Amino acid sequence: MLANCVLPPHHTQETFSKAVEELHALLGRENVDTVESNNLDDGSYYEPPKTHDPFHILDQTEYVASIVIRPASTEDVQGIVKIANTHRVPLWPVSIGRNFGYGGAAPRVRGSAVVDLGARMNKVIDINEPQAFALVEPGVTYKALYEEIQRRGLKLWIDVPDLGGGSVLGNTLERGAGYTPYGDHFMVHCGMEVVLPNGEVVRTGMGAMPDPSHPTGSANTWQLFPYGFGPYHDGIFTQSNYGIVTKMGLWLLPDPGGYQAFMISFEKDEDLHQAIETIRPLRIAGILQNAPSIRSATLDIAVAGKRAEFSSTGKPLTEEEIEAAIEKVDTGIGRWTFYGALYGPEPVRDIFWAAIKGAFGKIPNAKFYFPQDLPEKKGSVLHIRDGTLRGVPSFTELEWTKFVDNGSALFFSPISPVTGEDAEKHYELAKRRHAEFGFDYLGTFTIGMRELHHIICVVYDRTNTEQKARAYKMLRLMVKDYAELGYGEYRTHLSLMDAVADTYNWNNNSIMKLNETLKDALDPNDILAPGKSGVWPKQYRESQ
Ligand code: ADP
Incomplete structure (x- = not known):
């Protein structure tokens, strides 16, 4: 057997x-x-x-x-x-x-x-409309939660990542991101139930307060106030191997009463600097209301078609081929394209839009579009984002993986300040390594509360051993390259977990010592997710 x-x-x-x-x-x-x-x-x-x-x-x-x-x-x-x-x-x-x-x-x-x-654990346990929260089991996908809200006819929105098939709970545990005002998923989660490696069950925050009269058996504030009393634990159950999360609460957005997605395209590669400098004050002030993103032309081109449609060389697209592809796909994109949205009734949106247009209008030849201004056709990223930015789950975003034959993807995701100078350094480095190793740079910067998530989508043919080895070598080098400049990844693939953990080594690796102290205390038999995020249990450390 x-x-x-x-x-x-x-x-x-x-x-x-x-x-x-x-x-x-x-x-x-x-x-x-x-x-x-x-x-x-x-x-x-x-x-x-x-x-x-x-x-x-x-x-x-x-x-x-x-x-x-x-x-x-x-x-x-x-x-x-x-x-x-x-x-x-x-x-x-x-x-x-x-x-x-x-x-x-x-x-x-x-x-x-x-x-x-x-x-089998896929129930939406609760959705509370007036207080705008939900309590879910691990198997509830973004699509399922969205559909349940629609089925009940509730005036609530969810925040979704690029693809709608992931778990709401799983994505939050990985500290994943979406694109509405609630784009930071960990920030808007509230309360967990966790099975510890010794089999004990804990509820975090207000969940530790029993209330036998409540259907959950915990206080009716479990999904309302995240912190409870005493040490706050939820963070240690994210990207970790300290517990198995079996329930999680999250806040939902009330329907804002109006919505308008928009796109701003920038003509030149160098415009990235000024675009990011324009984004920062608008985002910090809340004029950019959501977690928007600015995407490289190549990523949007890859949504429209295979590389072979834009180049006959079998090599990464040249500058000239990128320019020609922008024309060919004809979806309004530029060398960089910014996707954002306005939320609220029309007068509110008008005020925000005037401020946004005024600021970005200073960048020469910036072009502004609403989805209704452009034909809806294959490869039109604005029409895909139109759904994503209002929390409608999508499955179309993965189209760019088909850019190469047998396309497979691995994300490399270093964090940057929201400054033109930092974004440029990030981009230059990635572009140089991609050219050296023969890959197309497909990248996007997502703007969080105070940081950029630079998401580099490395696409390779998984049937081609040589190509995989080349991609892996490049990725390992990039972990080092970015660390040398003081940048670290927010999340990573299994094969890079140790390498990335090694770069978070301030003060003689003191964070890993803390991680290991917690690991040894919580999991004395070394059973839970050994190696997750580079945290190894005792017997594995000793045998290495
Ligand atoms: P997705 O939502 O994309 O399908 P997964 O379910 O694969 O995500 O979860 C991503 C990662 O998060 C897993 O590899 C695991 O490390 C961690 N994880 C997911 N769910 C749990 C859970 N319920 N308890 C503990 N860790 C989890």
Whole structure:
């Protein structure tokens, strides 16, 4: 039964079979799948595999699971944790497991048991319209939450990331971002339920206050006030291996009573500097109301078509080819294109728009568009963003992965201040490395509250081993390059977690010492997500 299964470290078929038998008894055989590592299917965004990373940058089986298990309740998760402690089986919890461009559902340690929380724990537990919040289980996707709000006819909006198929809870735990005024997902979450590695369940914030009369059994302020009393813990359960989150609250936006997406395109590559300088004061003052983004021409070109449609060389697009492609796609884009939105009734929007137009109008040849000004056609990013910026889940954004054959994507995401000088440094560095290694630079800067998330989308052919090795070499170098300039990644792919963690080493790596102290205290048997974000449990550290 375990013939082609990659076993967890230090296990034999015999020892692992015992754990699997106990899991069968707990969850039912039908909720425990054995993974045949010689028969992996990369699936698609719509049917993502839970067994490995479909966008493998290393070998397909490098990050492969031994089994995939599907709990139905918090009690099941506690039971799984108990079995894992007894048999020392590493667990890798995922909510939906899409985790697009960061490793999918794959575990960092080969042979871990992937805990597919979303398969059966997918209830929207509560949506409260007047107080504008929701409480969800791990399997609730952005699409599902959106549809539930529509079904109930509520005057509420959600914030969505680029793609609508991810888990609301999973994305928040990874500190993912969206594009409405609630674009910082961790900032607008409120309250968690967490199974600790020792099997104990905690509720954070006001959730620690019991109220037997409330349907959740916790205080009716659990989703209203994030902090509760005493130490605030929620942050340590994000991008971490300290707990399995089984419920999470989040704030929803009340329908603002009006909306208008817009796009501003800039003619020259050098305009990035002035555009960013224009964005900063507007964003900090709240005149740019949402988390907008400014995208490179190449990213928008890649949404419109394959590289071969814009170049016959098989090489990255040249400056001239980029200029020609902008003309060819004819979607109003420039060398850089800014996508934002106005929220509120018309008079409110008019005031904001006048301020925004006045400021960006100082950049020579900046062009302003509303979606209604342009034909809706393939590759029109403004029409896609029109939905995303008002929280309508989209599946179209992944089109740019098809830019190359067998296109796969990995995100490289360093953080920058919102200054022209910093953005330029980020861009120059990425552009230089991409040219050196023969990749197209497809990038976007998303503007948060005070920072830029520079999201570089590295697209490669996953059937081409040489190309993958080249991309991986470039990525490893870029971790170092950016760190030398003082920039760090906010999130990363499995294969770069150690490298990125190593760059956060101020004061003799004191943050990693704290991480490891917490890890050893909370997870003495080393069972939960070893290696997540570069945090290794004790026995793994000692054997390295
Ligand atoms: P997506 O929403 O994109 O499908 P995933 O469900 O794959 O995201 O989650 C991304 C990552 O977040 C996982 O690889 C895991 O490290 C972490 N994670 C997701 N859900 C949980 C959870 N419920 N408890 C703890 N960690 C989680």
